[in-house]
Amino acid sequence: MITALTSLDGRYTRLTTELADVFSEYGLIKHRVFVEIEWLKFILVDLKLVPFDGANIEKLNTIALTFDLEDARKVKEIEKETNHDVKAVEYFIKDQLDLSGLSDIKEWVHFACTSDDINNTSYALMLKKGKEIAIALLRQLITDLEQKALQYKSIPMMSRTHGQPATPTTTGKEFINFAWRILQEAEIIDQTNVQAKINGATGNYNAHYFVYPEINWIEASQRFISTHLKLEPILFTTQVNPNHSIAFVLHAMIRAAATIIDLDRDMWGYISLGY
The missing domain is CATH 1.10.275.10 (Fumarase/aspartase (N-terminal domain))
Structure with a gap:
């Protein structure tokens, strides 16, 4: 547009x-x-x-x-x-x-909800779906790099340090470097459980217990988050979710993106050197 x-x-x-x-x-x-x-x-x-x-x-x-x-x-x-x-x-x-x-x-x-009870759970569900899309793309890239590593494992090339010729390497080895680095971040993204809370205006279930004191609202909250939303419950918060799990996922994505930039720059460099 x-x-x-x-x-x-x-x-x-x-x-x-x-x-x-x-x-x-x-x-x-x-x-x-x-x-x-x-x-x-x-x-x-x-x-x-x-x-x-x-x-x-x-x-x-x-x-x-x-x-x-x-x-x-x-x-x-x-x-x-x-x-x-x-x-x-x-x-x-x-x-x-x-x-x-x-x-x-x-x-x-x-x-008994505060706005962030709805917002943080919504963002968590969105991130969970988004990271599944990202992981699929990263795994496809890893597979492509692994295939090229095997395909070019016996093709020699001169490695360089500080832009100067250093020691022999192989094209396949340089590809597998990036496959391994991206894999580390993909696994962090995949294994990080996205956390969410639904515990009221200050994280203490005040409104919940005021109306229904006989209900174990901490257990109910955990059950709702894990069973109904398929997220990881976070028990101790203020009004807002501290969003540590979101930070873990996004920082891993940042590192994966930085690695892909490294890959792009190295490929550009190899091409400029005539490989």
Whole structure:
């Protein structure tokens, strides 16, 4: 798009389309809706805070599963009135519950949550999907480099240090250097569990326990994060998730990208030397 703010949404759109569905504002709103619905289902079906006909569970699922760009535009219209992005999602869901004949449960939407309960879980789900895409691309690059390492393992070349001829090496060995370096970062990205929390305005479950003191909300929170969202629960926070796991993943991606830049520069250098 010639009016795009950055080249990521302009000339490089073809390379970022898959990630755009995850990390765009539309992707964020969609994940917020998903988390709100999952939390609503959890307190109604799992915790049974109020009577709920299980036959209506599909109506709840439909709100999240059929969410599309037109729905996102509706959320943005609501946001013009609320001036609050998460509150706009809450009101959108309540409208959908009215349309589905479930008005009696709409005030349970966003129960005991602070905005970051919805935001941090949404970002975590987005990162989990995004890193799966990134890992697949990195592993393909690693495979390509390993294949070239084997293909060129017996082709000699002069290695250099400080730009001067040093000792003999092989083309294959230089390729495998980069395959190994990228593999280290890909494994960190793959093995890092993305963490999330849902524990209220200051991380103490105050609203939860005030209304339902008989429920073990720490255990319930852990169960919701791990079972319903398939994320790793983080127990000790303030209002916001400290996001250590996000830092681990993104720093590994930075190092992987830096390694790929090294690869590009070395290939440029070899070509300029006539290899």
